[in-house]
Amino acid sequence: MESNKTLSSLFAEQQTNEIDWDGPLYSLYDLPTDASQLTIRFMSGKTRPPQGLRLKMRGGAMSVESTAAAEIVLWQDSAPEEVRIELTWKPKGKRSLCVWNAWRVKDVTQAWLGNAGMRVTAGEGRVFRLCCSDGEGDPDFTDLVVEVHVR
DSSP: OOOOOHHHHHHHHSSSEEEESSSEESSEOOOTTTTEEEEEEEEOOOOOOOOOEEEEEEEEEEEETEESSSEEEEEETOOOOOEEEEEEEEESOOOEEEEEEEETTTTEEEEOTTTTTEEEEEEETTEEEEEEESSSSSOOSSSSSEEEEOO
């Protein structure tokens, strides 16, 4: 990395959510908008600070258990290892479904700061592996590793 430049400053300078930093690196990632269900599987992650995955949907609602919302955060320290999310799309209008990593410091949700970013690998069967670096310290893409299965 250039002297004293954080990943968040590179995203800001380039005014984009994808930069080339030894390969593609994302601040947020757009998932397919033809999905009806997501299964989030927490693979690994550090415990301090607590790591999370944030999802935001435009043009519909996500349902987890009995809760429906356009935006949710799943925390690795409190969510089950695997979470199923039902997606209900409005018949018309603009659609988006994006995901990014977050972390919690003194009960405040943090994102897109310091050296935050994600390496995303698209696998077979619409499985996306997100290797996330929280914003603290040097980039470390093992801070949170999650698989998102899109159906």
